[in-house]
Amino acid sequence: MRELLESLTTPYSLTDPVEQRPDLAFVTAGRGQLRPLLMHLRDKEGFTHLVILTAVDWLEEGEFQLTYLLSDRTHGRDIGVRVMIPRDEATMESIHDIWPTAATYQRELREMFGIDFPGSTRLNEDFILEGWADIPPYRRDFDTLKYADETYKQRPGRETRDPAQHMKEQLYPDGK
Amino acid sequence: MKEELEKRIVKGPDGIEFEVEPLRDYYCEAAPTVMPQAYSKIIEGFFNWARAESLWILGFGTGCGAIEMRPLMTPRFDAYRYGVQWRPTPRQSNLFIISGYLSVKTLKRAIRSYEQMQNPKYVIGLGSCTINGGMYWDSYNTIKCLDDYLPVDLYIAGCMPRPEALLAGFEELKKLIRAGKAEGANQYAENFEWYKANQKKVILDWDMPDYNW
Numbered sequence: 001m002r003e004l005l006e007s008l009t010t011p012y013s014l015t016d017p018v019e020q021r022p023d024l025a026f027v028t029a030g031r032g033q034l035r036p037l038l039m040h041l042r043d044k045e046g047f048t049h050l051v052i053l054t055a056v057d058w059l060e061e062g063e064f065q066l067t068y069l070l071s072d073r074t075h076g077r078d079i080g081v082r083v084m085i086p087r088d089e090a091t092m093e094s095i096h097d098i099w100p101t102a103a104t105y106q107r108e109l110r111e112m113f114g115i116d117f118p119g120s121t122r123l124n125e126d127f128i129l130e131g132w133a134d135i136p137p138y139r140r141d142f143d144t145l146k147y148a149d150e151t152y153k154q155r156p157g158r159e160t161r162d163p164a165q166h167m168k169e170q171l172y173p174d175g176k
Numbered sequence: 177m178k179e180e181l182e183k184r185i186v187k188g189p190d191g192i193e194f195e196v197e198p199l200r201d202y203y204c205e206a207a208p209t210v211m212p213q214a215y216s217k218i219i220e221g222f223f224n225w226a227r228a229e230s231l232w233i234l235g236f237g238t239g240c241g242a243i244e245m246r247p248l249m250t251p252r253f254d255a256y257r258y259g260v261q262w263r264p265t266p267r268q269s270n271l272f273i274i275s276g277y278l279s280v281k282t283l284k285r286a287i288r289s290y291e292q293m294q295n296p297k298y299v300i301g302l303g304s305c306t307i308n309g310g311m312y313w314d315s316y317n318t319i320k321c322l323d324d325y326l327p328v329d330l331y332i333a334g335c336m337p338r339p340e341a342l343l344a345g346f347e348e349l350k351k352l353i354r355a356g357k358a359e360g361a362n363q364y365a366e367n368f369e370w371y372k373a374n375q376k377k378v379i380l381d382w383d384m385p386d387y388n389w
């Protein structure tokens with residue numbers, strides 16, 4: 001894994017390499033480098049399988065982090081490529097031509113985070129949320145509790161307890 | 177509205193063109209009606225006994241609870257010995273188990289399936305998610321009060337209730353049916369407007385007929 005990271009760092013100007021486990025590493029790439037890097041990993045290094053494409057909302061930094069997790073089945077190792085993109089009017093180049101499965105992830109990211117992937121197949125079709133009109137729910141400035149209270153009727157009488165405290169009272173009622 | 181539901185001109189195999197309006201032509205517009213009791217009390221009692229002894233469950237799983245059905249229908253817990261069995265289509269079943277949280281998307285499908293079932297029909301809410309939202313009480317995408325949307329005859333509490341709890345629930349439901357108290361389908365027909373208003377409040381892209389019969 002280490003040799004792989006070292007061989008990639010300079011040609012693709014990667015930053016922040018993290019070797020999480022001997023068989024799992026993460027690197028950060030510039031968005032322009034992503035496509036050549038993925039092609040290289042897929043065709044030359046044997047990372048033929050796109051495991052997941054997911055996003056993290058860094059609200060304070062005003063950025064989305066996209067993580068492309070790839071797997072090399074022959075050698076049993078995984079690599080995660082991270083790309084930071086600006087949060088405002090977030091768009092990213094689509095990779096559905098490299099892995100067709102990416103179209104589904106991109107469709108989900110479009111719906112849940114509002115990230116656009118121009119050209120990706122069926123991108124704007126509803127995925128899980130049908131007829132959603134609010135801001136995308138996985139964005140961190142979306143207030144889930146407020147939305148739930150406004151939209152759905154809560155059944156009255158619901159209590160929340162601290163599990164540790166509750167079990168203590170149940171098991172040792174005299175306080176010992 | 178989905179394209180396939182819109183009014184359009186269709187050309188038949190014989191070359192004749194005609195107009196199709198799917199919502200009117202493919203579905204019955206009539207709202208559900210209340211099913212009257214049998215003409216005599218004894219007969220109704222007999223019907224209820226027969227209904228109680230053949231609970232046929234719609235094979236529709238939602239949330240975590242669908243996984244509890246597998247041990248229930250296989251030899252370990254063997255629900256079949258109580259006259260309970262699973263059916264592949266709504267037309268053949270009379271018991272709908274909502275087996276956990278219902279997202280808005282699933283709710284839409286659940287309503288359609290429920291409305292396609294034949295009378296008399298029963299609904300069991302399984303697990304705390306159906307009762308008050310359970311651990312998804314603050315979720316943006318799940319309903320919290322199942323009985324606002326479908327007429328529920330019985331709730332089984334727990335997260336997730338074990339198959340034994342379901343078996344006990346079936347016995348309770350049988351008692352309700354035999355006592356003539358499981359009138360969910362009639363309740364649905366009587367308060368149809370109210371149920372529809374609740375359903376439409378959360379299902380934002382309502383693109384189906386009001387009654388999916």
Ligand code: SF4
Pocket residue numbers: 239240241275276277302303304305306310311312334335336
């Ligand atoms: S009650 Fe618990 S087990 Fe059942 S659907 Fe909800 S979270 Fe899952």
